Amino acid sequence: MKKYIIQSIRLTLVLMVLLCIVYPFLVAFAGKFSKGEGGGEKITKNGKVVGYVLLGQSFTKPEYFWGRPSAVGYNAAGSAGSNKGPSNPDYLKQVSDRVDTLLKYNPGIRKSDIPADMVTASGSGLDPNISEQGAIIQIKRIAAYRKLDEKKVAELVVENTQGPLFGLFGPSSVNVLKLNLALDELKK
Template sequence: MKKHILPAIKLTAMCIILFAVIYPALVFAMAQLAPNHGKGKTVESDNKKYYLNIGQAFTEDRYFLSRPSAVDYNSAGSGGSNKAPSNKEYLQLVQARIDTLMMKNPGLAKSQIPADLVTASGSGLDPNFSVQAAKVQAKRIAKVRNLDESKVNMLIDENTEKPFLGMFGPEKINVLQLNIALDQLAKK
């Protein structure tokens, strides 16, 4: 037993140094080379600072609604609801989101509603939604802001991010950037 204790202590000390000192220092050093020194992508609008890579709550009719969040957009508590698709409470929550969306967007059929407008992402902080999620809201936005619907659709097209290398992942739109662009369009 004595011959195993010393190697175990050495291995523990080596792991502590490697994983608690060297690795975090390496990650921190690499983050300093990134834009904004590893503090995330930020944008300023109306003298407020927002993080582009964290979902924001937009509930006003004049804005594109965000993807729902299981953690109420609190980045300190990132996580999903962890409820099964058959869970009654979860199904009621999704149905309430569908009802709210249909109420805010008259004429919208239930079959037209994309899943990402009524279900939260795994982290609950997804800043993006699908192009379809934006298109189904365009009519409401145009009406509330007294804009031509074609201008709103053009704004959606301009803010659509293509898949990585043209083939990895779906097209998506950052909701915050789209709503900031919408405010800038309204100011013109």
């Protein structure tokens, strides 16, 4: 019995050193070779950091593309989903309000045109991307507010659309911050 207890304590100490000290340092070291050197890939404009590639931001003005809703107000420190299911009346009201807002600001689209990602929050509440369809349904509104040709805005969406991972996994998506920055550059 004593033999097994000593082995268990040794194994616990070895695993604590490996998983609490060695592994975190190894991951931090590997992160130094990534694009953002372990601090996240920053997007800068005029020498000032305006956001991060992998963190969503709130865009509410009608002249910008809107991102995916956030259950945490885009607060990276409190990343989480809402944990409300489709049978929750508060959640259904929230989704219904988001659908109504999209229909109000994007005349000409139907309820069936709205992709789910435009009215439901992601699991983290920080998703920086929307589906290609989510960007397409907003083109008419943005072109009207900015007094731009719809074809120019549509080309911008196509230029900023990322295909599926390795051409196989997941849908095409658009990073909302990058798209909105490109939209501001187009206006100039």
